[in-house]
Amino acid sequence: TSGVLFRTEKKLLRTQLSLVNKVLARNPKLAAEVLPVVADAFGHEDSEVQERALQVVARHLKAVDEQMCRELAEAASLLGPAHRSAAEAVFGGRLGAPERLPYEEILPPVPEPQFLPGPEGTLEELVEDLLVQQRSDSAMEYERALDGLVRHAHNNKEALASQLREAFADAYWQNANGFALHRDYDHFQHGPRGMDAVLASVLGKVKPERIEAGRNQPVPMTACVHGAMEASHEIRIWEIAHLIGGGTLPLLLSTPTRHTGGIDPLELVRRLREYVEAGLEPAPVDLGHALLRVRRQDPSADRAAEEAEALGSAAGARLAAWLRSENPLEATVRFHPRKEKESGRWWLVDRILVETAKRPEFRKEFPKALHWLGGGLLPNARRCYHWEQVPERWATLLPADRELLAACLLSSMASAVDGDSTRDVTGPLTLLAEGEGRVGRAVALVLAFGLGCRDADDRLRAVDALLVLAARGELDARQVGRDLAWLLAERSMKPNRLADAARTAAATGAYRTVWTMLSEALPPLLEAEQPMRGLGELLAIAADCVERCGATGELAGLERHALGRGTSQLVTQARRLRNALRQGTGQGTPETA
Structure with a gap:
């Protein structure tokens, strides 16, 4: 029994509890051994499983001693609020009075910003990271390696080329191992292949006409956004491949400083100042990406705008104007x-x-x-x-x-x-x-x-x-709920998947957040002429959230199902949710923990 009651399949658990009830009816002496195991189901996520476990314990409680009764009553604290009155009827005075504490929403702590490490160190460290990056999908490692390539090409291109030639001796773009049909094969005719085109460009392994074609390729304006995003990325890589050969770029302006891809405004000003002092103009696409990534809402944005303007360069003026703009893209x-x-x-x-x-x-x-x-x-x-x-x-x-x-x-x-x-x-x-x-x-x-x-x-x-x-x-939990209602009503989303996600979110302690979302998602489903399969499961989660956060009010379409006949999950959970909304004690204030 203990092995089964830890399973998540609700039908299996209900069947097992029915079998346990029959066994105990035939052999009451097993109650002291079996009922503590049954009480483990008091903490199950499904309300009906909790109810059936309580019924089994109630029917066979007289077969155990007082000490066991008290232990079972203590385990009953795991039951949801909906079963409190039933538990009091079963255990009487053994069940202690519940603590009446104000409800507190438990939300995760706001994530601390994660800052990327500084520029690559020695040339050997860069090459080692490049070899690792070939097998990694990390965008931040990719960005840092790109910046390292540019910096080392600017300082000593010959040394960089020598190291890359040795480290990537077997690379396909060096025409190694007979990969190409002939030595003039264009490995990059279908794109830069990550940063491979940049590596190959350092060694002169990319045709100049291919680089020019890549830099000037059109962005598909009547395609999906993904096509445009991919083309923008490729053009940036081809621009780097073009400029890295001459070693004119001291660094990349667009390298993120945070794991989200954002760039701190003052850091971007510092990079632009380095360009000004070197008498260099930024690469257009590199600067464009840097402006898109700069954190306009950062507390230092105003100061950064003033310092950028003071640089006296066109790029500095553009950064200042961009930092002062509001919602420039929609x-x-x-x-x-x-x-x-x-x-x-x-x-x-x-x-x-x-x-x-x-x-x-x-x-x-x-x-x-x-x-x-x-x-x-x-x-x-x-x-x-x-x-x-x-x-x-x-x-x-x-x-x-x-x-x-x-x-x-x-x-x-x-x-x-x-x-x-x-x-x-x-x-x-x-x-x-x-x-x-x-x-x-x-x-x-x-x-x-x-x-x-x-x-x-x-x-x-x-x-x-x-x-x-x-x-x-x-x-905006209400807007998320309205969008969920639309997806469910049009049969684009399966209710059991939403139920799984909502249950997971609620289990963290965010009951009011989940209820706010479901309170918008449920009415269109409840008012539909034909109830959706799985609606009862969603109502069960909503009822659990309401019982725990103390929400009150009415839910359109709920009464019709609560007054329905039978003991289906839809009817049972509709009644439970209706009763919970009528008996709520008010909601508390969200807290992070």
Whole structure:
């Protein structure tokens, strides 16, 4: 019995409790041995399992001594508030009075900023890190290695080339091991392949015409946002490959200083000052990426703007103006309505349209590679073929503009909601939650999509992002709930996945946050003519949250189900939620712990 009662399958547990009841009815002498094991189910997450365990204990309590009764009564403290009155009837005076403490919402601590290490040290350390980075997906290690390459090429290109030639002797771009059909084979005709084009450029292994073509490649303006993001990244790499050969760049302006991809304003001013003192002009795409990454909401932004302006350079003036701007970038998310009469499935990912707001001044100041962010990207309904790929470097492109970043990530999340194989797409949500910039509808949508992902690990990362935003006071839980209601009503999201995510979030102690979200998600489902399968499970989680946080009020559509006949989970949990809302004691203030 003990092995089964630790399982999560509710039907299995209910069956086992029924069998235990029958065995004890035939052999009461086993009660002293079996009932403590049954009492372990008092702490189960499912309310019905708790109720059945209490019923089994109640029926066979007379078969144990007083000491055992007191131990069972102590275990009853694990029962949810809904079973308190029933437990009092079973155990009487043995059950102590519950502590009446004000409710406190438990939210995770606000994450401390993580700062990246300084520039690469010796040339040997750089080469060692480059070899490790070839097998790593870390965007920050990638950025730091790029900056190290630029710095060492500026100081001593010959020494760098010698080390790279030896360390990467077997690299495909050196025409090694007969990889190419002939020595003039263009290894980079389909892109820079991470930073390989930069490494090869140091050794003169990239055709000049390929570098020029890469630098001047057009950004697809009628494609998905992923195509534009990837093209912007590639153009930046080709620009570095072009300039590193001459060793003219002393450092990269766009190297992040924080794990989210953000750059501290005063650090960017310091880098620009180094350019001014060397009499050099910044590379256009490098400067553009640096401006996108600089933390405009940082407390030092005003001081940094003054110092940037004092540099007397065009780049310094641009940085000052950018730091003083408000919400310079925006995106609108729209959806095609579901076409029920069409043959085949109308996937959620096909229905998302992201349109960047027109910003003529942005397009004047930034290079062509980034014009799509200022209104150049046109929405269309063609299927996005990038949506199973979510490289971390995409999330670090816009660390200071979370709304725009969230809009860019929506199609990736959507594919993991109504797809069967897509996974590992919610990693950027961590950077999104800890980033900068406005939080609005796009962030709420991407969280809603994340909570409904097929993969459990994806849902867990979405829950973490939800709680971090709540702890920072930036979560619009009601908007997330409304978006969840829409996804559920259109059958794009499965209720059991949302139930799993909501249960996980509530178990951390964030009962009021989860209830606020579910209070918006549930009414459209309760008012639907045909109840959705799995609705009872969502009501059970909502009832548990209400019982613990003491919320009160009415929920549209709930009464109809609470008055229903039978003992189905939907009817049982609807009654439980209705009673909890009527008996609430008021909500407390959220606290972090």
